[in-house]
Amino acid sequence: MSELTNKKTIYPILFAISAAHLMNDALQAVIPASYPILREALGLSYTQLGIITFVLFFSSSVMQPFVGMYTDARPSPKLLPIGMGIAGAGMLGLAFSPQYALVLLSVLMVGIASAMYHPEGARIAFLAAGPRRGLAQSIFQVGGNAGSALAPLMTAFIFFPYGQKGAIWFTGVAALGVAIQVWVSRWYRGYLDRMPLRKKEIKVRELDPRKRKQILFAITLVVLIVFARSWYGAGLSNYFVFYLIERFDITVPQSQMYIFLYMGAGIAGTFFGGPLADRFGRKNVILFSVLGAAPFAMLLPIASEVWCYILLFILGLINHSSFSVTVVYVQELVPGKVGTVSGLITGLAFGMGALGAVGLGGLIDLTDLTFVIVATSFLPLLGMMGFLLPSDRKVKTLTETSSV
Template sequence: MVLLAVGHAVDDLYQGAVPAIVPFLVAERHYGYLAASGITLAATLLSSVVQPLFGVLTDRRPMPWLVPLGMTVAGAGIGLSGLGSSYAATWLAICLSGLGVAAYHPESARIARRVAGAGHVGMSWFSLGGNVGFALGPVLVTPVLQAGGLGASPFLVLPAVAAGLGTAMLLRRLSGPRSAAQHTASAGRDDWRRFGLLTVVVIGRSIVTFGLNTFLALWVTQRVGSRTAGEVALVVLFGVGALGTLLGGVLAGRWGRIRTVRTAYALSVPAVAAVALVPGYAVFPMVAIAALTLYVPFSLHVTLGQDYLPNRLGTASGVTLGLAVSVGGIAAPAVGAIANATSLQWALLSLTVLPVIASLAARGLTDPPQHGQVRPPEPTEAA
């Protein structure tokens, strides 16, 4: 689990890097709101389409080599993003990074659930790794690009190369000559109806979080008058979000997953609105509260999805960590269009509709049987 959590941190560092790169693109290349949101779209469009396909493939045959390969490709895309002079070259580089993220998540989440078993906290640690990576994205990107501009972006690939090589060697040692048999007996029935409702919940959260990821730094920079303050706001968003992810597993053990999810989304509605409304530096505690409420359910989405589809853990992971999450990036240009037509404040206020939709969809969810009786396929192929 430590290996998986660290790898998840490195992989998702490159997702967190995208919103941190956006202000530099705006400053150096004079992108508008719509063009800036298009960069977020690039990070998620291809990922949205292919991530569930990777999930289907890993359900049929374990592919642990996708874990180190995915994080390496994710880093390569970010490393190339500052080199192209045209918008198209930048968009394609970010798109390549999204493809790497898509390859990484389903297989790593399938292996992580096998390690975590039926408990909620174990999967929270795996998810925490990803959110720590999100938080580290701005921490890594900001000083590198402040020092060298967009031309320094190739230095950002170094963590991916190091982690990819290390993960490949460790997975090769851990794999060994194991049976590739698919243990599908007594897995239970797949509940596609409730999985569909869960997908609506995650899509609602995704659009909110991607909207904040893309525009929060710009909004806080306007509000406070400092680009550094905007980057700090992203660190608060991702850092507190990481703590919220771990807290979600603890609360689920005490209250149950469904009650935790419903409560978190109900509280997120006023919190997101406050980010857009409070003046000056008061925005920072509001960002922290919004992050807490939006990230508490994060790991619970994954375990709920896997328990609703006990025979298709890779598919469930590809949707809850992939398609349903990445679709928020596809919606980001719509948020940018609202900002262009009205103001950035109104665009952020429009995001409050999504937690309401998530709360309504969550009312149709029930706690499924714990996925603990079935052992998913072993990672049998050498990395």
């Protein structure tokens, strides 16, 4: 099935869906932001924190490809406000959960809400893009990254002074998100009524087996590269604050400023990654975002307080530069599957990164925090797999006569 798109870019919808993306990912970011408080209030181990991360990313990310496949066949505008409402209920539960099991249930609700949002959000950005799909993807993804970047500020200014009950403030964010999503979903429903999905008029020719294998191999490589990128990012976001606190004897709010700088730089990296890919090629930017981060990542564990700020800023810029590029790269490999591709790259691969976060938490408990932080600094070297990716020109030759 193919989707009819507008002939011009609809900026109000793009900014609205980006704002909704910010709120969705901000609610998701509340979970890791609360780790220092939950660890103290409930006496949690690093392994238990890793399990929370796994539940969050499994429910929010691993489920996304399946939601994407469903919505590719049956677009569902109502999923948007319903999902935000579920996230709001999860925030309420997190604020008042007295036990670890109830915390996990609240986290599960937030994750499911995120899985419901992302494939349809990506499709709306695609439909509202008109001829400027690269710009639309940047606007949409920057909203999500900005929401994630709020996590350190939440820890410093909400959870540190107010404790676990600080999560109740975010029910208001969810309520505002529901209002925005209702408006967007009405536009989406009207769009579908005016310009419904239709079958392709031109009969699609099957790819020969050799091309199909090359495409599947390339998709697998991209998923693994995104996994390596997200695994490193998960280790940095979830555990590096504890390393900073132990090594430099700083407070929780002070440690969060380091991570905020990393994530803030990531917003700029995400925005500029698209134009850089247009100029230098998608494969080159993907390689740069992982391998280019490697030397700075390896210097980070031995850096001084001041140099940690500088290195984290550089890492944020580089590591996030391929955030939207990987999505576009796979969209070009698998044309016409917006929801599935969004779920696969921003969902499944990030969920695999959550598996790594669980392993890192367990490894910290078994060994030493410093050892694990140093070991994770070598993860960006896994980006060498990117040399095996087809060039941008090759991708066009693989899909120019038909689609998967």
